[in-house]
Amino acid sequence: MRKEPNLFKVCILSLVFAFIVGLVGIETAWATGTSLKIGLATNQRTGYVFSKSMLYFKDASGKSFKASGKVLLKTNSPKKIYVNDKSATLPLAITSKTPIYWENRPYRGWLQIYPSSQGFNVINVISVEQYLRGVLKMEVNPAWQMEALKAQAVVARTYALRNKGKHSSQGFDLCALPHCQVYRGINAEDPKLDRAITSTKGLVLYYGSKLAVTPYHSDSGGYTANVWDVWSGNIPYLKAQKEPFSYVSPYSNxxxxxxxxxxxxxxxxxxxxxxxxxxxxxxxxxxxxxxxxxxxxxxxxxxxxxxxxxxxxxxxxxxxxxxxxxxxxxxxxxxxxxxxxxxxxxxxxxxxxxxxxxxxxxxxxxxxxxxxxxxxxxxxxxxxxxxxxxxxxxxxxxxxxxxxxxxxxxxxxxxxRGWGHGVGMSQWGAKSMAEHGWDFKKILMYYYPGTKLKKIY
Ligand SMILES: [Zn+2]
Structure with a gap:
């Protein structure tokens, strides 16, 4: 016998539905605003994950299980993976209370194992701020002046958010290679660089209503380059400028x-x-x-x-x-x-x-x-x-x-003279500005004139 739904049930169901939509909304906002998917490895067929505490797995069908110690991941058919001897369907989420190691390198956040044409991709899902901790040391020397490090933090944050989705066809946002920004996880963290990141938390460069394009390079050799001469496009704030201070870097000549x-x-x-x-x-x-x-x-x-x-x-x-x-x-x-x-x-x-x-x-x-x-x-x-x-x-x-x-x-x-494409911020130039007492805002406004700093969270 078919029963008419009563009003009370409809109300409860609507509330549950609204709650779920709300949750999804928050989840989406989190995903688009402050978390990134970083591709650590692509087209793998086998590899180890490890954590000092228990590892929790949840596959695409909702099946969940746990394992400890060194856990072998192995695939031999599309979208399927063996976790030790357990079969699971991709994508597979791996979480733990302590950092998760992929191939002997520890990462914060959690890992997602995503199906690829020849096996699986290993993705680190991580907040932007935590991601930057694994990036900055690959770009600057922690011994440099704090203001130069802060300028790099803002530029790297802006770059990451603007380029989110660059590798969406592979299931992640950015790769961990120079193609995007080199990312090495916890091994690359440094206390001084952490301070540069936390003291600029959520700060990015905007031009009009959009995140600015913020290319950077090692050393301009005294004069930066016009973006239209190096690549194409007519981005007004990426124009050739004389460095305000002369400086010496290992790449000066x-x-x-x-x-x-x-x-x-x-x-x-x-x-x-x-x-x-x-x-x-x-x-x-x-x-x-x-x-x-x-x-x-x-x-x-x-x-x-x-x-x-x-x-x-x-x-x-x-x-x-x-x-x-x-x-x-x-x-x-x-x-x-x-x-x-x-x-x-x-x-x-x-x-x-x-x-x-x-x-x-x-x-x-x-x-x-x-x-x-x-x-x-x-x-x-x-x-x-x-x-x-x-x-x-x-x-x-x-x-x-x-x-x-x-x-x-x-x-x-x-x-x-110099090293790199010459467009946008010169890292050695920023170092020289910081040595002359410029703060990170003044450095950024020099290299990206007309852009505005905005705190997005
Ligand atoms: Zn890339």
Missing amino acids: WRAVIPLGELESKLKKNGINLGKIQRITIAKRDEGGRAVSILIEGTGGRKTIKASKFRMIAGSDKIRSTNFEIKGVGKNRSTPTGRLSNQLSEEAVLNDHDGKLLSSLVKEGVFSTEELMDMLVHPERKPHYLRVALQRQSGTKSKTSYYFASSNDNALVLEG
Whole structure:
């Protein structure tokens, strides 16, 4: 017999429904406002999770169970996974009262195991503030001035929220790689950086009614770049500006030697086939002197390309910025190899005389503590530091033939300043501003003029 629903039941049901909608609403607000899904690994077939306390699992069908110790995840059919010997349906949520380890690295928040085309993706679901704790150390040195660290915290927060959903097709918001922002979980946390994050909690940059675009880079080399010259678009606050203070970073001056054969094949791989390269010139510069476009002339034709594209094709680790001069294309003689070029640009060992010279310069106090630390950690950078020290002592910028006297045969030789695309905030520039007493707001307003700081929670 079919019963008519009575009014009381309808009311109760409506209340329950309203309550659920409310909960979902809060959940959604939390998800869109302050939590992020970070992709730790993609297309895995097997791996371990671990926690110092009990691990709780809940699968897509609502089945829940727990396990302790090192737990093996293994998949061999789509959307199904084995948790030790228990079968579960993806996506699978993993929670614990203590940090959860994925492949020996601990993370806050919880993990979601999401189905992918070739297995599963491992996702860390975490609040934005906790996420930043695992990001900042990958970008700045905790020894820097607090205001520079705070500026980085705001920029990284804005970047993360603006780029939320970048990897939505894979089930997460941001990856943990340089493609988005490098994220290392608890292992990357630092008490001083934590203070920079908590003291700027919820602060982001807005332009009009939208989160601002906040690219940043290591060192502008004295003058930042226009976004339209490097990528495209016409974002008014991402325009070329002179750094207010001159500063020195490990990347202030660099030299790149690129064998022409290597360059020709890299261009060809990118669809630019000009035969044997005969001449390379800077076709256009911006107001700061930065290369905007490059004319390449070869036996098979000529082509002008964006300097930023040229940098990416030739290798952004070699051509560290577009803030460079062309020091010549070497004559035809012997054929240097790619390996030779690497040795020349990052010579690993100093000879005896240079070693002694460097030690005496260290004693004279030419280097900052950070530079000394960097030298200890990266002894292969010693030739670079020797060159920097000699330049500082002589007060000149480009007496740089010191290491590369015989290196310009059959190669493109560039000398440049700074590291990175040059758009938005220069991290070493921000450091110099903080050293001159600028607070993080003044630093941000300099690099992103016209944007506004807004506290969103
Ligand atoms: Zn990414």
